[in-house]
Amino acid sequence: VPTEVNVSTPSATGPVLEIIAKTPLAVWRDYLTFHTVRSNAPMLSTEIDKAAFAFTGTVLSGQKTQRDDWKRAVATVGSTAGIGDAVGQIYVARHFKPEAKAAMDELVENLRKALRQNIQRLDWMGDATKAEAYRKLETFNPKIGYTKKWRDYGNVAIVPKDLMANITALRNYYRADQIARIGTRPDRDEWGMTPQTVNAYYNAQFNEVVFPAGILQPPFFDINADPAVNYGGIGAVIGHEMGHGFDDQGSKSDFAGIQRNWWTDQDRARFDAKTKVLGAQFNGFCPVDGQCVNGALTMGENIGDLGGISMAYTAYQLSLNGKPAPVIDGLTGDQRFFLAWAQVWKAKYRDEALVNLIKSDPHSPPQYRINGPLRNLAEWYTAFGVTEGDKLYLAPADRVRIW
Structure with missing residues (x-):
């Protein structure tokens, strides 16, 4: 004890x-x-x-x-409460190829370089805070594909045709595992998601970003796709998760995952001022009559989206090595990049589900995850020729760019 x-x-x-x-x-x-x-x-x-x-x-x-x-x-x-690792081993063997892992490793490193460049260009952050941000960025650990250590379910007694008994046996297995860890150091190799999960997460305690094999498929990622599509899709999603390390909550933890203030008071005040502007923008999005997005509730995710797209755009430019992007099907590289971000979040919701989402989900509804961040980026205006009078136009003075 x-x-x-x-x-x-x-x-x-x-x-x-x-x-x-x-x-x-x-x-x-x-x-x-x-x-x-x-x-x-x-x-x-x-x-x-x-x-x-x-x-x-x-x-x-x-x-x-x-x-x-x-x-x-x-x-x-297949869930983390079931026998997710056993299913995951089968999924990885069938669907996750070594070339996909190699492509993702390269993309992540370009994103790391991109975020460093973006931080260097920040005019609102001082050198002392930037030094801490660089340190956090350099020590951040990407996990791609699947875990190094698979769980062993050999001691779980499975009873044919008794679902509740099997669920109970698995709960007892996981509970015993948690109890056995009391007094031990956290396992940094452990994953909080199964390989077949179509999702990702940032873990502030370990300063790590985790991307299961399941999300490394269209519309997020395609090994045969144009780089603009992959950077606008999975690149921006990875950038989003990396951005959580620097959002309203993640910015309170340092490179080692320790909660401490590594900001100067002046830089924190400037950061808070920018997030206030972003929050006000999202407060104005109302997908259902009388029901609007809560800019405070969704703040961390909105910062992640805005920073992720910005980061991925810079990384995409790095991937071109100074060469012009080809025009494909009449679309420029920048246009394909931003369209890929839109493709990732296209969705159709019932009004009841939207109301439930905006009241309880820290993520903004999908249409605002697309349009909300993009209308703050000058590159998007240039790519599509958006000008004053267009529906999503924001005057330059009203735009916000944090990372």
Whole structure:
């Protein structure tokens, strides 16, 4: 048993203990029973599953029907709560080629160079803060494709035709693993996503960006595609995750993942002023009547998108080695770059799902992840000849560029 425990949010401990003490035991029983049933609804009876979907699926998201059972089963089995690493090994063997890994390694290094150049050009940041930013950038660790160490599920007892028993066995397996780690150092080789996951993340504690093999496919990445498309797609997404190391929250951690202030007061004030302008822009986006994006809630992701596109554009220019980009199908390299970013986030949402998203999701709705950052970039205006009077036009004085 450890003698010390690191409480990540100590300000919440007192109020939570107070609520626990004041709430009658019978209420806690009802509360915990309800949430146990709700969280396990997909694995319980058809009646309970349908009742849960009627609220979480239909009321909150506007879905009319459930996904097919086989799709839900694949998602469960292949998740980090299932046997995701076992599925991941099969996925990597079939779909992740060495040449894709090599191309991604080169792209990431160009992004690192690009961010360094962008930081050098910042007129709002002083030399002392820049030095710390360079240090964080140079020590940041990219993980591409899949983990070095696969999990072993050999001791998990799987019972044919008993889903709940198998889910329980896996939960016990993961819980025992977590308990065994108490008092040990964090494993820097561990991944928080399976290889087949179409997603990515930045881990501030380790100053690392993680890109599973699953996201390294169209529309994000294509080994045979024009560089403009790959830099505007996966390049900007990687740049987004790298940008999280320097957003409103990531900027509070240093190169080693330690939370400390490495900014001068003047530079932090300038940064905050720029983020305030960006937040106000996103507050003005209203996808559903009377329901607008929360610029404060989405701040970190919006900074990531804006910085990611800027970073990827610089990296794309580096990849050209001073040569002009070819015109393909009547589109310039810059146009293809920005169109690739738009292709990544194209989506169709029901109004109910949009309302739920803007109230709870730290990401802006997809159409604003596209247009919101682009209207701040001079290169986008030049690429498409956007001028005053066009719908997305922003006067130069109203544009913001952070990284």
